[in-house]
Amino acid sequence: MQEILIIDFGSQYTQLIARRVREFKVYSEIIPCTAPFAEIKKRKPAGIILSGGPSSVFDENAPTINIELFKLGIPVLGICYGMQLITHLLGGKVTKAEKREYGKAILKIDDFSDIFNEIPDETVVWMSHADKIIEMPHGFIRLAHTENSSYAAIADRNKKIYALQFHPEVVHTQEGKKILHNFVFKICGCSPTWDMHSFVEREIEYIRKTVGKYRVVCALSGGVDSTVTAVLVHKAVGDALTCIFVDNGVLRAEEREKVEETLRKNFHINLKVVDASERFLRKLKGVKDPERKRKIIGAEFIKIFEEEAKKIEGVKFLAQGTLYPDVIESVSFKGPSATIKSHHNVGGLLKRMKLKLIEPLRELFKDEVRDLGRELGIPDEILYRHPFPGPGLAIRCIGEVTRERLDMLRKADKIVLEEIKKSGWYKKVWQSFAVLLPVRTVGVMGDERTYEHVIAVRAVHSVDGMTADWVRLPYELLEKISNRIINEIKGVNRVVYDITSKPPGTIEWE
Numbered sequence: 001m002q003e004i005l006i007i008d009f010g011s012q013y014t015q016l017i018a019r020r021v022r023e024f025k026v027y028s029e030i031i032p033c034t035a036p037f038a039e040i041k042k043r044k045p046a047g048i049i050l051s052g053g054p055s056s057v058f059d060e061n062a063p064t065i066n067i068e069l070f071k072l073g074i075p076v077l078g079i080c081y082g083m084q085l086i087t088h089l090l091g092g093k094v095t096k097a098e099k100r101e102y103g104k105a106i107l108k109i110d111d112f113s114d115i116f117n118e119i120p121d122e123t124v125v126w127m128s129h130a131d132k133i134i135e136m137p138h139g140f141i142r143l144a145h146t147e148n149s150s151y152a153a154i155a156d157r158n159k160k161i162y163a164l165q166f167h168p169e170v171v172h173t174q175e176g177k178k179i180l181h182n183f184v185f186k187i188c189g190c191s192p193t194w195d196m197h198s199f200v201e202r203e204i205e206y207i208r209k210t211v212g213k214y215r216v217v218c219a220l221s222g223g224v225d226s227t228v229t230a231v232l233v234h235k236a237v238g239d240a241l242t243c244i245f246v247d248n249g250v251l252r253a254e255e256r257e258k259v260e261e262t263l264r265k266n267f268h269i270n271l272k273v274v275d276a277s278e279r280f281l282r283k284l285k286g287v288k289d290p291e292r293k294r295k296i297i298g299a300e301f302i303k304i305f306e307e308e309a310k311k312i313e314g315v316k317f318l319a320q321g322t323l324y325p326d327v328i329e330s331v332s333f334k335g336p337s338a339t340i341k342s343h344h345n346v347g348g349l350l351k352r353m354k355l356k357l358i359e360p361l362r363e364l365f366k367d368e369v370r371d372l373g374r375e376l377g378i379p380d381e382i383l384y385r386h387p388f389p390g391p392g393l394a395i396r397c398i399g400e401v402t403r404e405r406l407d408m409l410r411k412a413d414k415i416v417l418e419e420i421k422k423s424g425w426y427k428k429v430w431q432s433f434a435v436l437l438p439v440r441t442v443g444v445m446g447d448e449r450t451y452e453h454v455i456a457v458r459a460v461h462s463v464d465g466m467t468a469d470w471v472r473l474p475y476e477l478l479e480k481i482s483n484r485i486i487n488e489i490k491g492v493n494r495v496v497y498d499i500t501s502k503p504p505g506t507i508e509w510e
Ligand code: XMP
Pocket: 294, 343, 387, 388, 389, 390, 391, 431, 465, 466, 502, 505, 506, 507, 508, 509, 510
């Protein structure tokens, strides 16, 4: 199978390059720049892309690459740091620019023959660099320039080496897709044959080989990522996989039953359900501080998971549904230990139990995970679930977490979700939920004065959870939700709607 190999120098956009190539239906994989040269050679990729990165070629320990790479006859594209490295290694001159070029720039094309084929004379590109090229290596020609960079794009066509100062992978580069498309198809000669089906086949093969005769455990949360991970790993190793689902007492209504039905009934996966709600609620007793709630739940979860995993003979692997956005801020060439989701905090567990991680989704974006899930036959109802935080309803039950308060919140949450689904808004919003506030307000019901609890309703639009805006839900829908909550839940007499964006608020209240 043809592949484009991306050599990662630590740019936060590396995965975007891989994603763009996958969108062209060409397989692409990222390897750290520390990977042995022999491995790159052995794989015989159709093309190699050197990513950007935070380093300068002048840094003492600047990451580099074996210069033999340029003699393989395989097309190479260097982006930003990748360009500076090519120039530096092949005898050109890189210098520290007086002015850091950051943001939009107008690229003026000098040569339209291949990588800029069918690109307008002038186009907006996105720059983010301090160093720049002042002299090209021998054999290179200039393909484009900007006001600040005389060499914004260069190439040695004989050796099939191309280099760009800007980032074609980001959306702000207007013709970025087309430029990468030209590299992948016109220069590397790839054809669009890869799809999710091939991804599944390749991953299954890889997982099977990695796991061998050992066993795998997977912590199941009921969310999209862990479900897709479990089903994929199960396809690879069958009954050698055991999923563990911990009922921590702060789950949504019917969550446990739904997970059991999906995994056991639909996919026949070994599933161990641990009812630890008593244990969690005991630990949470009297705790009001949000961070303490999170820490208690995280630590207790790891403890229980470890106890259960130890009961399984021959376990050597932990499968985790880490997605690309979860690792986005880590510098990937430091190695896998830097990439564990901090709130999952499984680092200690891996060490204590001598487990190795399997993260089949680590290069995918959420929408790609959904495509993968569909390929695996997972129903849309699960694939389009809103995110749900690990500490569950505990961080939506502001103040003390008691069974009684959780019951109220659970009922309110169910009503919010039912109405949002019924009205067709579920798929249009990132997240919607109820929050129980630690205040009581006065009301009047019938002829009686009431003094009861308040539920806040929150619905937000977001692309990645990093920023968010509140959803302008129709008044009629809010009215319906409010009426149902007050009529159906004893102890609640007021409903408010949260109209805070993120920032300054966060999506969750704690
Ligand atoms: P915030 O509240 O930080 O949330 O704006 C951003 C997104 O992350 C989810 N979230 C969590 N997810 N464990 C998780 O798996 C957590 O501890 C956690 N805290 C927040 C939140 O629901 C939102 O989608």
